[in-house]
Amino acid sequence: MIRTNQDLLTYISKLAQNPVNLIGSETFKAKQSILEQHRRYNKIFIIQQGIVKCYLSDENGKSFIQEFLGEGMEFGELEVFDQKPAICSVSAVTALQTYTVSHSVFENLLAKDLKFNKLIMSALAAKIRYKAPRHSYQQSYPIEENFLRLKQVFPEIITVLPKQDIANYMGITTRSLNRVLRQLEARLE
Amino acid sequence: MIRTNQDLLTYISKLAQNPVNLIGSETFKAKQSILEQHRRYNKIFIIQQGIVKCYLSDENGKSFIQEFLGEGMEFGELEVFDQKPAICSVSAVTALQTYTVSHSVFENLLAKDLKFNKLIMSALAAKIRYKAPRHSYQQSYPIEENFLRLKQVFPEIITVLPKQDIANYMGITTRSLNRVLRQLEARLE
DNA sequence: TCAAATATGGGACAAATGTCCTTTTTTGGT
């Protein structure tokens, strides 16, 4: 559930060691906002350490968490390929350290560095691959099953993430989440 | 809702004219199955004409349509980047004509042809960009609103697609879809 | 350190959606 990409992290770390490559870095505190939906930015981020959440909000204030990203995951990259504004807001869940790459440097790397190109291509493919079954499951199964599946891949989820985030990730209300948690507990007695 | 990619279509058509590029082509009848979930394939497809649906099925026979692809859209490409089997089944909705590119030729093009590389990269980015708000909306709004939104971008939907497909795309049952259609009609009198 | 803001927990009820079925209509193949 919290996704990582060790290959990309290793590679970008190596690149960053050589100042000629113009790889920057930034840090953020927990809860700090990094990207806002509908705004334009001119750099992409690759997570060195920490976790962010990517989410969409609508006019009514509802928000839906797309994914949680961990080490080696990149964000802000979609905006390089089409000239459109950001689709997601991104904010730090924990304290965060990132590499940053300006759009122009990023494009240059894609064109000149075939290994880097492949890593990014694979990263995009992995994002697509990941989203497909997730949303499909979530609509097809009851909340309880979805929660159990989640807990299986991420057992500490309840202690690490606020209920509101879990609910937004699952596309439900906190009320419904609580109800299910309660039922599960009751059944264990 | 039925997505297209004119730039990619134009470019692949040009490449296909030169036999040296080893671009193949295949045709399928309506309803014919093209890819099956969990199987491995060694070529990718780019739609020349027609429409396909990409869908996931689960053990219980439920299926969830990810997207409908039209002219210029590619499928089967994810499997090139990670060595995994297909995530989606794909079948023809209408009569279909496609270009086909073997994995090895595809990889070679990506490495040697920067323009092609960019087109594919953008196509992947567009797939991600598209999926994000779709699933978010679908979980956050009532069926009626979702259906109206759908009809707005694709007015002929009811006449072109079977109800079952529409329902699978929306992640609901046909019963629920019918109910909503009925209510909408009633309100128009 | 204390007040204000934020997160959690849950009752009561309403609304949306699914399940199970049966009937009718449409479609495609011989």
Place this chain on the structure above:
DNA sequence: ACCAAAAAAGGACATTTGTCCCATATTTGA
């Protein structure tokens, strides 16, 4: 043209999930 098979329509009921509250913890910042 006819029949079997598939698709569409919808009744009756059950279940799930949301909405609206309010009460109680917990965290956080001046």
